[in-house]
Amino acid sequence: MIVADxxxxxxxIEEIKDNQNILILxxxxxxxxxxxxxxxxxxxxxxxxxxxxxxxGKEVKIDEVTLERQCDHEYxxxxxxxxxxxxxxxxxxxxxxxxxxxxxxxxxxxxxxVNTCFLxxxxxxxxxxxxxxxxxxxxxxxTGGICPxxxxxxxxxNGPCGGSTSGHCEINKEVVCAWQLIIERLTNLGxxxxxxxxxxxxxxxxxxxxGPRKVIREDVxx
Amino acid sequence: xxVKTPSKLEKILAAGHLAVTSExxxxxxxxxxxxxxxxxxxxxxxxxxxITDNQTSVTRMSSLAACIHLKLLxxxxxxxxxxxxxxxxxxxxxxxxAASFDIHNxxxxxxxxxxxxxxxxxxxxxxxxxxxxxxxxRHMRDEGKFLGGDEIKRPPQMFAGAAANxxxxxxxxxxxxxxxxxxxxxxxxxxxxxxxxxxFEEWMRLARERGLLEKVSILAGLTxxxxxxxxxxxxxxxxxxDVPDELIKRLADTPKEKQAQEGIDVCVESIQRLKEVExxxxxxxxxxxxxxxxxxxxxxxxxxxxxxxx
Ligand code: SF4
Ligand code: SF4
Numbered sequence: 001m002i003v004a005d006x007x008x009x010x011x012x013i014e015e016i017k018d019n020q021n022i023l024i025l026x027x028x029x030x031x032x033x034x035x036x037x038x039x040x041x042x043x044x045x046x047x048x049x050x051x052x053x054x055x056x057g058k059e060v061k062i063d064e065v066t067l068e069r070q071c072d073h074e075y076x077x078x079x080x081x082x083x084x085x086x087x088x089x090x091x092x093x094x095x096x097x098x099x100x101x102x103x104x105x106x107x108x109x110x111x112x113x114v115n116t117c118f119l120x121x122x123x124x125x126x127x128x129x130x131x132x133x134x135x136x137x138x139x140x141x142x143t144g145g146i147c148p149x150x151x152x153x154x155x156x157x158n159g160p161c162g163g164s165t166s167g168h169c170e171i172n173k174e175v176v177c178a179w180q181l182i183i184e185r186l187t188n189l190g191x192x193x194x195x196x197x198x199x200x201x202x203x204x205x206x207x208x209x210x211g212p213r214k215v216i217r218e219d220v221x222x
Numbered sequence: 223x224x225v226k227t228p229s230k231l232e233k234i235l236a237a238g239h240l241a242v243t244s245e246x247x248x249x250x251x252x253x254x255x256x257x258x259x260x261x262x263x264x265x266x267x268x269x270x271x272x273i274t275d276n277q278t279s280v281t282r283m284s285s286l287a288a289c290i291h292l293k294l295l296x297x298x299x300x301x302x303x304x305x306x307x308x309x310x311x312x313x314x315x316x317x318x319x320a321a322s323f324d325i326h327n328x329x330x331x332x333x334x335x336x337x338x339x340x341x342x343x344x345x346x347x348x349x350x351x352x353x354x355x356x357x358x359x360r361h362m363r364d365e366g367k368f369l370g371g372d373e374i375k376r377p378p379q380m381f382a383g384a385a386a387n388x389x390x391x392x393x394x395x396x397x398x399x400x401x402x403x404x405x406x407x408x409x410x411x412x413x414x415x416x417x418x419x420x421x422f423e424e425w426m427r428l429a430r431e432r433g434l435l436e437k438v439s440i441l442a443g444l445t446x447x448x449x450x451x452x453x454x455x456x457x458x459x460x461x462x463x464d465v466p467d468e469l470i471k472r473l474a475d476t477p478k479e480k481q482a483q484e485g486i487d488v489c490v491e492s493i494q495r496l497k498e499v500e501x502x503x504x505x506x507x508x509x510x511x512x513x514x515x516x517x518x519x520x521x522x523x524x525x526x527x528x529x530x531x532x
Contacts, residue, residue: 153335154306154332154346154351155348155351156332156351157351157354158351158352158354158402158406159351160390160391160392160395161352162332162385162387162390162414162462163334164392165391166391167391167392170334170335170462171335180392183392183394184392192394192395192398195398196402196405198353198354198405198406199353199354200354201310201350201354201357201358201369204349
């Protein structure tokens with residue numbers, strides 16, 4: 001899933017403080033799982049903002065809505081009626097949802113309420129970690145199912161680098177060295193010989209480097 | 223033995239001499255005198271001088287520019303190049319630039335992470351890794367082609383090297399990793415600083431058993447300790463460093479004002495012992511900001527005078 005983190009409330013207030021009618025718009029997908037932008041967080045943020053405006057003697061109306069998804073036309077349509085009464089929307093969806101909103105509702109200012117962080121997983125409640133950078137050419141088959149693109153601080157494809165120490169990455173003792181994991185995994189699979197196969201220079205044109213990406217599937221297009 | 227490049231370092235190794243290299247860090251400014259002065263301290267005692275590439279991710283004068291200053295003095299530089307800061311276009315371009323100044327040695331590295339340096343908020347590149355940089359150098363030299371496939375007019379002639387850490391984790395791949403670097407094109411290896419000689423000799427034995435030492439020249443890396451404090455710091459703070467407790471004790475048991483000299487003695491003793499290890503082809507003496515001690519180490523290590531080759 002896409003993992004996001006809450007933005008500091010001061011940053012949100014700074015963006016919206018001059019508005020009278022504000023919609024806080026949550027999303028029921030990834031940001032709900034990572035507890036940054038679901039129904040619960042919409043409620044918490046709305047209450048905090050109401051309190052702030054009240055304390056500052058401002059009359060501001062704040063509504064709360066949480067959609068099934070913000071990265072989907074169908075669900076975004078649900079708020080078409082009534083969107084014009086808001087002079088600002090704070091979207092707690094990932095960056096994709098925020099942009100889809102902006103593309104759909106041209107006349108309504110929209111502000112991000114979370115920082116979109118990475119593609120990752122819930123390791124335990126309150127701890128999310130990165131697993132993929134969507135490089136567009138998955139090489140997990142060669143690396144025992146552990147991704148050096150997203151999990152090695154240097155994206156080393158023939159690792160580890162010289163900084164790997166007792167299983168930790170050189171950048172921080174709290175970070176596991178991806179290549180330590182890869183080697184352990186290859187060992188467990190009885191495939192350590194594969195370690196010596198040189199990974200060729202990677203084609204990054206399907207990564208961020210190639211510009212905005214697109215997947216076209218004619219077979220499912222109508 | 224045949225040589226493939228005009229590199230003096232390659233010729234010395236091919237002639238069967240023990241090579242001696244050292245390194246200099248470029249200044250954090252534009253004064254070329256800094257590099258000239260450091261080089262002059264060691265030039266008669268080493269065969270080639272590595273120039274570090276923004277080591278520990280601290281911004282400095284470029285390695286290539288500093289190498290050119292050495293070249294202008296008639297010295298033999300080893301261009302260190304990290305894959306952290308440049309993509310494949312810039313790396314290939316700098317290789318051509320270096321070769322245009324007849325810089326004939328390159329050491330391919332990934333580089334420390336930028337979080338250690340003065341620009342921790344910067345991006346890193348890592349378009350290719352250090353093994354792939356070795357492949358690139360060899361491809362440009364041996365095939366005369368760019369990575370993109372086009373032909374290079376007057377291809378670069380560079381003797382290709384890599385670093386190796388005989389003490390690195392995970393231990394299972396210490397020797398396989400060396401094999402991989404050789405397969406990628408490494409012709410010489412400068413090792414991480416060696417303090418645990420027993421462990422290093424064990425690594426050499428395993429490499430020898432795999433037949434790797436016939437394919438690559440190993441230069442044993444040595445850094446003299448200035449004090450017991452430095453030894454402790456290296457042990458506890460520097461990733462991938464193996465400093466035995468006996469060494470720390472030996473330095474700590476020496477009066478403070480004599481610890482530096484003791485550190486030099488340790489370094490000289492290491493050279494004397496490692497010279498006898500089968501497959502050792504030379505020494506890489508990294509006396510960090512202590513270049514003036516290199517001549518003493520080389521002389522007492524029995525590595526002076528340096529051989530002449532043409
Ligand atoms: S190799 Fe690429 S696609 Fe596969 S997990 Fe890593 S970043 Fe994601
Ligand atoms: S220590 Fe491991 S994870 Fe960290 S940069 Fe080096 S190879 Fe990558």
